[in-house]
Amino acid sequence: MGVSNNIVAVVNFISLLCSIPIIAAGIWLASKQDNACVHLFRWPVIILGVLLLLVSLSGFVGAVWDRPCLLATHLFAMAALVLLLITLLVFAFVVTRPDGSRAVPGRAFSEYRIEGYSGWLKDYILDHWPQIRACLSTDDVCGKLARRDAFFTADQFFQSDLSPLQSGCCKPPTLCGYNYVNPTLWINPTNAMADTDCYLWNNDQSQLCYGCNSCKAGLLGSLRHEWRKANIALIVATVALIWVYIIGCSAFKNAQTEELFRRYKHGWA
Known part of the structure; x- marks a missing residue:
């Protein structure tokens, strides 16, 4: 050779x-x-x-x-x-x-807006959301967060480093004004709702915010x-x-x- x-x-x-x-x-x-x-x-x-x-x-x-x-x-x-x-x-x-992420005053984690991501990727996620939502629910994304014992107070939760999926799917958006009970249980506020996601939040552990735009945006942020x-x-x-x-x-x-x-x-x- x-x-x-x-x-x-x-x-x-x-x-x-x-x-x-x-x-x-x-x-x-x-x-x-x-x-x-x-x-x-x-x-x-x-x-x-x-x-x-x-x-x-x-x-x-x-x-x-x-x-x-x-x-x-x-x-x-x-x-x-x-x-x-x-x-x-x-x-x-x-x-x-x-990048659809945005900082929230007084929070260590970011929140996500679906409008901030590319049109192609956003359209693909929206077109396949029923299957993706079922997959996320089955994979127990929020159940794992709820079982963590590090959050004893609201302040501890607000200063935690949530993943984009946890931030978008497992809690209501901060602007909704919900009151913290635990990571996946929140009390409905008496003030007027500021976003459509606020009406979609449900304390049912199989629902939570899986139907919210914030959850779709969190998935995009994670990807x-x-x-x-x-x-x-x-x-x-x-x-x-x-x-x-x-x-x-x-x-x-x-x-x-x-x-x-x-x-x-x-x-x-």
């Missing part, structure tokens, strides 16, 4: 390693409760990472056993997968860029937060793969030149 083929083998081994954080990011996203309920976002990253791993492995095998046709096919496939990864990154960045974190790993892996691909193409070209020179030399001899 020539020097250039050795370089190709090393480069493909590095690209194989680059697929690992992509797969890990996909598994992390799929394991999250909200992503488990929004099926559209569960598997694309994992599938893309696995395909990159298999293509990198094929390139490594082609370089070690000196199979030019396999290497050429690998380079075309790798280019397509890198373009798909870049497309996924751009799409994820665009749809998660708007946005997780995808923005996953994007960091995906961006690093993508940059590394682009550099590896460029080096691999150069090494493959040199390997082909070496082979032509070797054949010419032997033929001349």
